[in-house]
Amino acid sequence: QVQLVESGGGLVQAGGSLRLSCAASGVAFSRYDMGWFRQAPGKEREFVAAISRNDNTYYRDAVKGRFTISRDNAKNTVYLQMNSLKPEDTAVYYCAADFRWRGGYVSGLQTDYEYWGQGTQVTVSS
Numbered sequence: 001q002v003q004l005v006e007s008g009g010g011l012v013q014a015g016g017s018l019r020l021s022c023a024a025s026g027v028a029f030s031r032y033d034m035g036w037f038r039q040a041p042g043k044e045r046e047f048v049a050a051i052s053r054n055d056n057t058y059y060r061d062a063v064k065g066r067f068t069i070s071r072d073n074a075k076n077t078v079y080l081q082m083n084s085l086k087p088e089d090t091a092v093y094y095c096a097a098d099f100r101w102r103g104g105y106v107s108g109l110q111t112d113y114e115y116w117g118q119g120t121q122v123t124v125s126s
Contacts, residue, residue, distance in 0.1 A: 001025075001026045002024075002025070002026040002027050002097070002115045003024070003025045003026055004022055004023070004024050004095050004096070004097060004115055004116060004117035004118075005022065005023050005025075005117055005118070006020060006021065006022045006093065006094065006095050006117045006118065006119060006120040007020070007021050007022075007023070007120060008020040008021050008120060009093060009120030009121045009122045010121075010122070010123070011123045011125065012085055012122075012123070012124055012125070013124070013125050014085060014086055014087055014124055014125065014126050015084060015085065016085050016124070017081070017082060017083045017084075017085065018082045018085065018122060019079055019080070019081045019082070020036070020079065020080040020082065020093055020095075020120060020122070021077055021078075021079055022034070022036075022077060022078045022079075022080075022095030022117055023075075023076060023077050024076045024077070024078075024097065025076065027076075027097060027099075027115070029073055029076040030053060030073040031053055031099065032053060032097040032098060032099055033050060033051065033052045033053055033097070033098040033099075033102070033106055033107065034050065034051055034069075034071060034078040034095060034096070034097055034098070035047065035048075035049065035050035035051075035095065035096045035097075035098065035106070035107070035108070035113055036048040036049045036050070036069060036078075036080045036093060036094070036095055036096075037093070037094045037095075037096060037110060038089075038091035038092065038093045038094065038122075039091055039092050039094070039119075040088075040090060040091040041090075041091075043091075045094070045110060046060065047060055047108035047109075047110070048060055048063055048067065048080070048093070049063065049067055049068075049069040049080060050069065050098075050106040050107065050108060051069045051070065051071050051078065051106065052102075052104055052105075052106045053101075054104055055071070056104050056105075056106050057069055057106065058106040058108060060108070062088075063082075063089075066082065066083050066084045066085075067080060067081065067082050067083070068080070068081040068083075069081075078095060080093070080095075082122070085122075085124045086124060087124045087125065087126045088124075089122060089124050090122060090123050090124050091121075091122060092119040092120065092121050092122075093119060093120050093121075093122050094116055094117055094118075094119045095116075095117045096110070096113035096114075096115060096116045096117070097113060097114060097115040097116075098112050098113045098114060099114055100112065
């Protein structure tokens with residue numbers, strides 16, 4: 001049974017940092033591309049960042065230079081380091097896993113991800 005469990009969310013002031021973690025079980029983690037998505041209140045869920053199984057990364061423009069995605073295959077965990085947080089980063093953050101090999105290209109489409117975590121809340125106060 002595939003399970004993705006996010007952690008590390010919380011309340012932080014603008015300009016602060018958080019590191020989200022997503023622990024995977026029931027999958028051959030090193031064979032999956034991993035992504036982070038977020039959903040703010042009243043908005044659609046959107047792509048944040050992704051990392052391929054061979055460590056290619058991809059970010060939405062709004063987080064470039066502030067967020068860093070990484071993975072530790074030995075721990076079956078993907079991370080999202082978030083720095084210089086802004087109130088508009090407030091959302092529930094979800095991790096997701098994509099098994100299909102895309103030749104190193106990392107997808108930002110939600111429909112390409114087969115498995116999802118339950119989400120962790122990030123709140124940035126102004």
